[in-house]
Amino acid sequence: MRSHNKSDQLSTRASAVIPNGTYGHVSPAGSLPRHFAHFCSAGEGIEFTDVDGNRWLDFMCAYGAVIHGYQNPAIESAVEKQRLQGTVFNHPHEITVELAEKLTEVIDFASWSVFAKNGSDLTTWSIRVAREHTKRPIVIKAKGAYHGVDAWCDPGMGGRVKSDRSDILEFEWNNLNQLEELFKSNDGQIAAVILTPYHHAAFAPSVMPNEDFWSNVRSLCDNHETVLILDDVRTGWRLHDGGSHRYFNFTPDMSVYSKALGNGYAISACVGIPQLKNAASEVFLTGSCWNDAVAMRAALTSIELCGNESVAKSVLEKGNYFCEALERLASEFDFQLQMTGPASMPYPWFEGDENLFQIQKFCQAASAQGLFFHPHHNWFISNAHDKGTLDNALSLAQHSFEEMKNEL
């Protein structure tokens, strides 16, 4: 086990002044608390250093918030220039318009764009836009899908009342019969269907859409005059440089982005079709620091890099190389490992490991080698990973499989 002293000291200090010490998806309790660091001090490219000075080869990329590597020079340089002019003012900075223009240029169906800070800000706002447009109450989502921290969708249990979800219906991912049934039994009441491009629930293997899934969802929404919202927060720019709908060949009415958009700077965006622009104008939207010129500059540079360097194609190729090699390596040690979901953001799944003991063992062993492999969340391949770093990770993973094998 790697040194943990300063992480523990900070956790103890944090617990005195912060509920749970650390909360949300970065809470150590949700991963491998005695094996992973609790606090980071620095990061560059595909490596980060924890507060105890341990260096980690990263496969989580700030849970997807970084796609070009930590401290990407092009982004940091653009951000630094922007910072010298200021960040938040009485009025939006010119960059706001530039970024909206860029998004409506690269996202084929988009004619307008708005900005906030987190995915949740705009998944929640987008369903209100759909309600304003349709004058209907109900929203349909896939069971187990994550769309943010608000009461209509959060995965927690506290602070919720029944009415929070009284107009939220769910169906099993890929089960079109169930979805159709919801439309039938709530005819004329469904404002929106909100979905991720594929099903990437935590603690479970990722599930890709069946071949006819998206075309049928689109048809159902069209036939019932329901708004189709794509939650592209986690996946955006990792499957296609023009939005993940292009990877699966369909067109949503609105898409929400965050994570990779700002490469570590807090920004989210929602884009939409022209027909929803009036409704979007009616639904109030603002935040103290949402007109953040620095984050917008980071986003603009990140999108340009994604286009210039064909990042989505590149991370998919690198992911394929890595996932296939890791699966092969596992099978050499008689483990049936499947890297589920798209190769640029694979979720590792050992056959028959429904209770996750095996993946936890593997990630524990990998952590001793300095690999940051998460046992309960999909991993991320970034633009900063290259063949050399992936080969290095595979070589370290081999030791982890060896250790697991020896323990059997």
Added chain:
Amino acid sequence: MDTNCIKAWAIARSLHKGANALGLKFTKENCIKPVLLNDKLISFGTSKGLVFTKQNLIILHSKGFAFPELRFLLSSPLYAFRKILTVKKIGYSLKSTKEDKRFLTLLLGVGLEATSVYMNQNQLCSGIMGNDTGLVEFYLNGDERPIASLDKETGGKWRVVLNQPMKNPRVRITFKDIDIGIQSCLGQLNPQVSSSLGKYTIDGYLPLMDKIGYCARITGNELPILIK
């Protein structure tokens, strides 16, 4: 079951589980396994010597004393007296200052039993648990056998088993030492912080434990284990 009924039932079942945890041996006549007699009464054992109204059971929990139903007590005074002694013994044991494994087993047994009643009967808790099933085992670091297990099979109800290894746990919780286990049972530890700092480890399917933990805190808020 209404709120008071769930509370009273959880108290009665916890007392019985406490007796199990202490290893008390029962005959048919002095057994305190609770039985719901009707809307208002709960009997300790099928022989009806010791019977409480639900309201009086709640008072027994909060004040440490309540009158049983006299008409039943007078019908079998000897058995009723032996059962009262058993209940008192559990009460004394819960106030023990000896922080040993027996005390931890007792606290875990009564706490989990009350939680299981809430997960089975309380609308909020059963809603949170949904269709989840599986086995959760609680260990003391270094032990090969679990101190206690919480289990539900498909179509069944949540139940507590003490000191018995079972098969294929979904979650395994290991307390670093007895003191940590006791503090955990008494709700004195923040689960996220304690798990982060290694006071206990949780392996396996964490979402199930998150739900159980939340239900345990709801139960603990309504029915704290009274040790003072």
